[in-house]
Amino acid sequence: MIYVISDLHGYYYSFLKILEKIRFVETDILYILGDLIDRGPNGIKLIDYCRRFSNMIILKGNHENMLERYLRDKNTKEIWAQNRSGGHATLKELYALHGEDLKYEQQLLDWVEKLPLYVEITVLERTYFLTHAGIGEELFLNYCKCNQYKRAHQIDLVNLFDWVIQHLDSDKNKILWDKGIFQLKEINVKDNLIIGHTPTEEMKIMRSKNIFNIDCGSYKKGGRLGCLCLDTLQEIYTSCN
Numbered sequence: 001m002i003y004v005i006s007d008l009h010g011y012y013y014s015f016l017k018i019l020e021k022i023r024f025v026e027t028d029i030l031y032i033l034g035d036l037i038d039r040g041p042n043g044i045k046l047i048d049y050c051r052r053f054s055n056m057i058i059l060k061g062n063h064e065n066m067l068e069r070y071l072r073d074k075n076t077k078e079i080w081a082q083n084r085s086g087g088h089a090t091l092k093e094l095y096a097l098h099g100e101d102l103k104y105e106q107q108l109l110d111w112v113e114k115l116p117l118y119v120e121i122t123v124l125e126r127t128y129f130l131t132h133a134g135i136g137e138e139l140f141l142n143y144c145k146c147n148q149y150k151r152a153h154q155i156d157l158v159n160l161f162d163w164v165i166q167h168l169d170s171d172k173n174k175i176l177w178d179k180g181i182f183q184l185k186e187i188n189v190k191d192n193l194i195i196g197h198t199p200t201e202e203m204k205i206m207r208s209k210n211i212f213n214i215d216c217g218s219y220k221k222g223g224r225l226g227c228l229c230l231d232t233l234q235e236i237y238t239s240c241n
């Protein structure tokens with residue numbers, strides 16, 4: 001079976017419960033759409049755990065991008081730890097678990113740098129485009145303009161993301177931050193799209209036409225992890241607090 005989950009935010013034990021509930025085995029594949037760390041208590045533990053599985057495919061989230069920037073230049077520590085992102089929980093845990101182990105930090109940086117920003121998969125002849133967040137409206141409108149698309153044009157997401165990455169002047173990780181166009185009701189995507197990053201108000205997996213938001217607000221009051229099985233479209237939940 002193929003599964004997707006997102007925005008684990010350090011909720012290691014709730015994640016283990018999900019694996020238990022779905023009876024996750026070697027022949028299954030689990031896509032994790034980023035933000036394993038920050039806000040919750042056990043993000044580094046989650047990364048260390050998930051990295052051991054060759055059948056867990058991890059995409060980069062904006063929180064991994066912050067960790068990456070910190071590991072590359074520790075002077076960014078203040079920004080990461082002080083903004084509302086909850087990075088201090090991860091920093092504390094990093095040093096509690098691994099001390100000043102520079103070799104571990106280098107391995108972690110190598111790993112996080114290589115995380116994909118998006119992936120397209122096919123399950124039972126249905127195509128799904130998976131990414132953490134979205135694309136800003138301005139970039140999207142530029143894409144439409146360059147290709148002479150009307151706003152209602154049916155968007156090929158691989159094409160769109162390839163174009164955006166090529167046209168982002170400096171940092172391709174920008175796409176991890178934008179709530180972006182997928183919040184717009186009128187957007188018309190060709191295949192199925194699955195995103196996280198913005199907690200759904202109902203704290204359950206939400207679907208609007210062929211767009212799924214699977215961020216169930218793990219770190220919020222009453223928040224949960226929501227896992228979607230792409231073979232059956234069954235939803236599996238565990239609570240986080």
Ligand SMILES: [Mn+2]
Nearest residue numbers: 035061062197
């Ligand atoms: Mn995010």
